[in-house]
Amino acid sequence: MTIGVLALQGAFIEHILRLKELNVDSFEIRQKKDLEQTMDGIILPGGESTTMYKLLEDLEMTETLINLIDKGLPVLGTCAGLLLLAKEIENHSHSFLNLMDIKAKKNAYGRQLGSFRCKGNFSHYTDLEFVFIRAPYIISTSKNVEILAKHNDKIIAARQDNKLVTAFHPELSENKEIHQYFLNMIK
Numbered sequence: 001m002t003i004g005v006l007a008l009q010g011a012f013i014e015h016i017l018r019l020k021e022l023n024v025d026s027f028e029i030r031q032k033k034d035l036e037q038t039m040d041g042i043i044l045p046g047g048e049s050t051t052m053y054k055l056l057e058d059l060e061m062t063e064t065l066i067n068l069i070d071k072g073l074p075v076l077g078t079c080a081g082l083l084l085l086a087k088e089i090e091n092h093s094h095s096f097l098n099l100m101d102i103k104a105k106k107n108a109y110g111r112q113l114g115s116f117r118c119k120g121n122f123s124h125y126t127d128l129e130f131v132f133i134r135a136p137y138i139i140s141t142s143k144n145v146e147i148l149a150k151h152n153d154k155i156i157a158a159r160q161d162n163k164l165v166t167a168f169h170p171e172l173s174e175n176k177e178i179h180q181y182f183l184n185m186i187k
């Protein structure tokens with residue numbers, strides 16, 4: 001199995017290291033031609049969604065990326081990656097890749113609670129550590145979206161078919177379960 005990790009900006013190295021720990025091969029996606037490589041899944045990391053999207057546009061990667069995910073390539077979007085996939089962002093003028101039936105809020109925890117850690121459950125996994133960095137959360141989802149985790153009543157992880165998103169950074173905690181869940185989606 002090989003996973004492509006979008007490596008334009010943000011926390012991509014940590015995803016690559018986590019995949020290595022799980023004995024999964026990965027490669028960095030830095031330009032359009034990297035999207036032509038064979039991959040079984042793709043990770044859109046945390047970072048800054050507006051900047052990451054601008055780079056995708058400047059490098060003419062947006063359309064190819066949308067097509068790959070639309071055709072069923074499994075994708076894990078974390079934090080900014082969640083915002084890239086959302087069809088609606090409440091406090092932003094437009095959506096980015098526009099692929100997942102969720103409405104998200106950018107920088108949803110405000111400045112005071114910009115970064116924090118907490119414990120919670122994800123799907124059937126219990127007591128995982130969640131790391132939030134200027135995180136979004138999901139305000140609402142359509143019926144075809146499965147809610148996988150909540151924190152204080154806010155949706156922080158969800159899945160729709162081949163698309164898995166987390167508002168937190170699973171690559172920055174000790175837990176490997178979220179990546180494992182993503183890999184199980186691919187199998």
Ligand code: GLN
Pocket residue numbers: 045046047048049050078079080081083106107133134135136
């Ligand atoms: N606040 C960032 C954004 O708006 C997301 C933060 C993150 O990915 N850690 O894109």
